[in-house]
Amino acid sequence: MSVMLVTGGAGFIGSNFIRSWIAETGQAIVNLDKLTYAGNLENLQGLRNDPRHNFVKGDIADRELVGKLLSRYQPDAIVHFAAESHVDRSILGPEDFITTNIIGTFRMLEATRAYWESLATDKKGKFRFLHVSTDEVYGSLEAEDEPFTESTPYAPNSPYAASKAASDHLVRSYYSTYGLPTITTNCSNNYGPYQFPEKLIPLVIVNAIKGKSLPIYGDGLNVRDWLYVADHCSAIRTVLARGRVGETYNIGGDSEKNNLEVVHTVCAVLDELHPDSPVIPHAKLIKFVKDRSGHDRRYAIDASKVKRDLGWVPQQSFADGIRETVKWYLDHLDWVAQVQSGEYRKWIDINYGGRQLI
Ligand code: NAD
Ligand code: TYD
Numbered sequence: 001m002s003v004m005l006v007t008g009g010a011g012f013i014g015s016n017f018i019r020s021w022i023a024e025t026g027q028a029i030v031n032l033d034k035l036t037y038a039g040n041l042e043n044l045q046g047l048r049n050d051p052r053h054n055f056v057k058g059d060i061a062d063r064e065l066v067g068k069l070l071s072r073y074q075p076d077a078i079v080h081f082a083a084e085s086h087v088d089r090s091i092l093g094p095e096d097f098i099t100t101n102i103i104g105t106f107r108m109l110e111a112t113r114a115y116w117e118s119l120a121t122d123k124k125g126k127f128r129f130l131h132v133s134t135d136e137v138y139g140s141l142e143a144e145d146e147p148f149t150e151s152t153p154y155a156p157n158s159p160y161a162a163s164k165a166a167s168d169h170l171v172r173s174y175y176s177t178y179g180l181p182t183i184t185t186n187c188s189n190n191y192g193p194y195q196f197p198e199k200l201i202p203l204v205i206v207n208a209i210k211g212k213s214l215p216i217y218g219d220g221l222n223v224r225d226w227l228y229v230a231d232h233c234s235a236i237r238t239v240l241a242r243g244r245v246g247e248t249y250n251i252g253g254d255s256e257k258n259n260l261e262v263v264h265t266v267c268a269v270l271d272e273l274h275p276d277s278p279v280i281p282h283a284k285l286i287k288f289v290k291d292r293s294g295h296d297r298r299y300a301i302d303a304s305k306v307k308r309d310l311g312w313v314p315q316q317s318f319a320d321g322i323r324e325t326v327k328w329y330l331d332h333l334d335w336v337a338q339v340q341s342g343e344y345r346k347w348i349d350i351n352y353g354g355r356q357l358i
Contacts (some may be wrong), residue, residue: 001027001028002027002028002076003028003029003030003073003074003075003076004021004027004028004029004030004076004077004078005029005030005032005073005077005078006021006030006031006078006081007031007033007078007081007108008033008039008060008080008083009032009055010031010033010035010039010040010041010043010044011033011038011039011040011043011082011085011196012038012085012190012194012195012196012199013081013132013190013229013233014031014033014082015040015043015044015194016192016193016194016232016233017079017081017233017236018047018053019047020234020237021233022050022052026052027052028051028053029052029053029054030054030069030073031054031055031056032056032065032066032069033055033056033057033058033082034058034059034082034100035057036084037196037343037347038084038085038086038196040194040196040338040339041055042338042339043194054073056069059100060080060082060100060104060105060107061100061103061104061107062107063107063110063111066107066112067111070111070115071115071118074123076123076126077128077129077130077240078108078112078128078129078130079130079132079240080105080130080131080132081132082100082104083100083101083104083132083163083164083167084096084097084100084160084163085160086160086198086199087136087158087160087161088198088292088351089160089347090158090159090160090163091292091293092350094163097159097163098159098163101163101164101166101167102163102166102167102170105131105167105170105171106167106170109129109170109174109180112180113178113180116129116180125181127181128181128182128183128240128243129171129174129180129181129182129183130183130185130239130240131167131168131182131184132185132187132236133164133167133168133184133186133187134164134187135148135186135187135188135225135250135252135299135301136156136157136158136160136164136299137154137156137164137165137186138152138153138154138155138156138299139154139156139157139296140155140157140296140297140298140299141299141300142297142298143223143297143298145298147225147252147301147302148186148250148299148300148302149304149305150186150247150305154168158294168184171184172248175245175246176246183239183243183246183248183249184249185235185236185239185248185251186248186250186301187227187250187251187252188224188226188251188253188299188301189224189225189226189227189299190226190228190229190232191321191322192228192230192321192324192325192328193229193325193328193332194229194335196339197339197340197344198344198347198348198351200259200263201262201322202325202329203215204262204263204266205266205270205326205329206329206336206340207285208266208267208277208279208282208285209270209277209329209333211278213285213286213287214263214267214285214286214287215287215289216286216287216288216289217259217289217290217291217292217295218290218291218295219288220258220259220260220263221259221260222259222295222296222298223256223257223258223259223297223299223300224256224257224259224262225252225253225254225255225256225299225301226256226257226262226318227251227255227314228253228314228316228318228325231253231314231315232251234312234315235251235314238306238310238312239306239310239312242309242310242311249303249305250301250302250303250305250306251306252301252302252303252314253314253316253318254303254314255317255318256298256300257318262322263283263286264283265318265319265322266282266322267281267282267283267286268281269322269323269326270326273323273326273330274326274330289352289355290355
């Protein structure tokens with residue numbers, strides 16, 4: 001029976017991935033997660049009594065623990081999601097990003113190398129270490145620039161992006177130096193169910209439902225490429241099944257939007273689905289606030305390699321994906337209340353407290 005080790009599986013993308021992996025393949029998963037503010041076992045409630053989901057609370061930087069898990073469960077693959085993932089948090093406090101994203105990934109690679117070298121030839125050949133990364137490692141584009149390809153030079157601008165770039169380089173070096181069968185995916189901005197409500201889309205949905213203001217950094221014209229999380233999960237399954245070791249694959253939704261368009265779309269869907277809101281139209285809640293420092297102007301992904309070589313295509317349009325997402329949050333206000341604990345309120349005070357309106 002195949003087993004996979006997933007790191008960071010209690011977070012947004014990891015929990016969506018685990019649910020879809022078990023539903024699609026029936027195979028077992030060992031989920032190593034430290035349960036930081038972003039990790040929540042409520043995200044995996046449907047798997048609570050499912051023997052195919054084995055949760056282990058622990059740190060990816062704990063080399064000994066990772067080594068023990070690998071020798072005990074003998075996984076055929078590792079999908080490495082665990083990371084500190086929020087740019088604003090990395091600006092206010094970069095240390096955890098260095099510790100988890102760089103040192104943690106390094107320790108994962110060291111433990112994996114020792115395990116992989118001990119495997120029999122057949123299992124060794126099939127083993128994969130899939131590193132989940134971001135398009136932010138490529139830096140910022142101007143309006144007229146071509147989208148990022150796999151050969152775009154790295155130019156990270158935030159401590160988050162720099163720490164992910166460092167981890168990508170480490171992963172690459174373990175393939176080149178030791179032959180460890182690694183693959184890296186660089187994906188654009190995800191949205192969908194179970195995203196912690198401090199990233200743009202869930203923050204705006206949750207604030208709008210409550211009639212609170214919708215903070216837009218700067219002029220609101222920064223552009224991101226948006227991908228529905230289920231499509232990212234299907235891309236990861238595709239890359240695991242058919243990706244070539246040592247390669248990197250860009251994953252994106254062909255869906256570039258500026259932040260104002262995104263927020264207006266969310267507001268329009270809420271006007272329709274939540275007419276009892278304290279404020280209608282919800283767009284009245286939009287407030288322009290002081291910009292993020294080093295705010296990347298535009299990200300755009302050229303995903304033609306994964307489409308052409310591996311046959312992956314995103315299924316969900318932005319309009320449908322946003323609708324599904326807004327519906328999900330409206331139906332899961334208990335989940336929202338649960339994750340908006342003391343820790344969440346502390347963050348909102350720190351990030352927005354000193355951000356005067358502009
Ligand atoms: P998230 O912040 O929602 O979840 C991260 C998870 O990792 C949490 O469950 C947390 O508890 C866990 N974790 C953090 N530090 C850990 C440690 N030291 N040891 C073990 N577990 C730890 O993040 P996400 O949005 O689900 O992103 C997952 C991965 O995908 C990250 O590597 C991120 O860089 C990448 N990514 C995210 C996006 C996006 O739009 N969210 C886009 C592209 C790539
Ligand atoms: P975010 O969800 O933090 O993702 P990332 O910075 O990794 O792309 O932000 C998406 C965009 O939305 C980004 O341009 C910053 C902007 N933004 C706001 O305008 N207001 C907010 O309150 C937040 C959290 C983000």
